Amino acid sequence: MVGSMVDPQNLQQRFSLNYESESYRRLIGKKEVVIHCHHYNARLQNIIEGTHQIKGKEIILGAAEEVFSEYIPNFLRKDDDLATKWQVAAQLYAHLGYGALDFSQINNNVVTANSSHFVEGQKTGFQNANCPICTFTEGYLQGVIHGITGEAVTVRETTCMNAGSDRCEFKIDRRRTTPITFSPKQSINTYPIQSREYQHHTNIDEQKIINALVEMPFIGNEEGLLPAFNVYLANTPADFYNLICIRFLAEMHRENLYNTAKELLLFAGEVCALNTLRGILISPEWYELIAPMVKEESDCLYGLIAVTNALGWGNWHVLEYEPEAILKLEALNGYEALGYLQYQGQSDTAQCLMLTGVAAGIMELLHGEGTVEERIGTYTSEETSCMCCQQSSCVFEVEIL
Numbered sequence: 001m002v003g004s005m006v007d008p009q010n011l012q013q014r015f016s017l018n019y020e021s022e023s024y025r026r027l028i029g030k031k032e033v034v035i036h037c038h039h040y041n042a043r044l045q046n047i048i049e050g051t052h053q054i055k056g057k058e059i060i061l062g063a064a065e066e067v068f069s070e071y072i073p074n075f076l077r078k079d080d081d082l083a084t085k086w087q088v089a090a091q092l093y094a095h096l097g098y099g100a101l102d103f104s105q106i107n108n109n110v111v112t113a114n115s116s117h118f119v120e121g122q123k124t125g126f127q128n129a130n131c132p133i134c135t136f137t138e139g140y141l142q143g144v145i146h147g148i149t150g151e152a153v154t155v156r157e158t159t160c161m162n163a164g165s166d167r168c169e170f171k172i173d174r175r176r177t178t179p180i181t182f183s184p185k186q187s188i189n190t191y192p193i194q195s196r197e198y199q200h201h202t203n204i205d206e207q208k209i210i211n212a213l214v215e216m217p218f219i220g221n222e223e224g225l226l227p228a229f230n231v232y233l234a235n236t237p238a239d240f241y242n243l244i245c246i247r248f249l250a251e252m253h254r255e256n257l258y259n260t261a262k263e264l265l266l267f268a269g270e271v272c273a274l275n276t277l278r279g280i281l282i283s284p285e286w287y288e289l290i291a292p293m294v295k296e297e298s299d300c301l302y303g304l305i306a307v308t309n310a311l312g313w314g315n316w317h318v319l320e321y322e323p324e325a326i327l328k329l330e331a332l333n334g335y336e337a338l339g340y341l342q343y344q345g346q347s348d349t350a351q352c353l354m355l356t357g358v359a360a361g362i363m364e365l366l367h368g369e370g371t372v373e374e375r376i377g378t379y380t381s382e383e384t385s386c387m388c389c390q391q392s393s394c395v396f397e398v399e400i401l
């Protein structure tokens with residue numbers, strides 16, 4: 001790389017987290033990020049890319065390109081030389097938990113990676129051996145190259161650790177003639193609305209849990225990976241999730257597969273709860289911080305909800321809970337609802353499929369039996385009120401099947 005390396009510690013402060021306690025939002029570089037695990041990210045990718053009727057890979061690539069082209073300038077300074085800018089791009093990728101990128105051969109149009117959140121995700125049980133799977137990274141590179149140099153390029157992964165290579169390799173093709181397009185986004189009033197009455201729980205100190213989780217450094221380690229709660233986590237701009245889900249639903253709608261698409265996204269949320277939240281329940285972090293507050297069976301639910309309120313998904317609370325039977329949750333500012341309103345405006349159908357699935361997954365986790373596969377589908381979940389439909393909050397009602 002031409003130029004001198006900046007001390008990584010000096011760049012680190014550019015990525016510092018700003019947690020907005022009123023809205024329960026995690027902001028890095030002035031953009032809202034949400035935390036999900038490698039199970040969820042791999043599941044979403046496989047759902048979108050695995051549906052043969054649509055061009056799913058383009059959805060993920062295009063969204064990553066758009067989001068990170070817009071995002072990377074938030075971390076750059078006027079006097080940064082080009083070498084420092086590539087260093088920022090690599091460090092941001094690692095900081096968010098996606099893995100380790102090496103830009104030292106960028107002048108030869110090559111970028112490599114020797115660890116990857118997405119390859120780890122594939123190892124959790126997907127049948128994609130022998131093919132490159134780092135679509136997100138291709139989009140990330142197209143985005144940051146555009147954000148740094150203004151040039152629209154095509155990046156393709158030529159070898160991948162998922163296919164047995166010892167590193168992933170990305171080739172940059174500079175013959176691209178199409179520009180990067182950006183989705184129009186309207187600003188909406190996201191001032192935190194006040195909750196109506198919800199069930200507080202005396203045993204669980206939600207604020208103490210949130211404060212502790214916000215203090216935890218959910219940032220990539222020296223490999224750029226973020227192991228915590230027995231899973232790999234990553235911080236991803238909410239815009240990315242919203243764009244891929246909106247486009248997936250739109251393309252599936254054109255193929256008359258809209259309801260299937262909704263079921264699949266809901267299922268991804270359900271599996272997310274059964275993996276990430278299960279990991280949380282058996283983690284050292286849970287034993288240390290939350291287990292001492294758990295005095296009765298229902299406390300586990302309130303502890304889990306408090307934890308998820310620190311992940312950047314928004315602010316949600318329990319309205320009604322009957323263990324093994326009924327769960328009713330209210331979200332005041334879920335990222336799906338706000339994202340949909342920004343990109344699409346009002347709708348006549350509820351749009352928060354991740355949270356709908358997570359709500360079912362929580363009941364299956366706490367009251368189901370057997371393996372993840374055996375628990376899936378044992379509770380039904382419905383979003384009965386949604387901010388996308390001019391209602392003041394999103395409400396999820398879960399019942400045993």
Ligand SMILES: [Zn+2]
Nearest residue numbers: 134160161168
């Ligand atoms: Zn790869």
Ligand SMILES: [Zn+2]
Nearest residue numbers: 337352386394
């Ligand atoms: Zn909603």
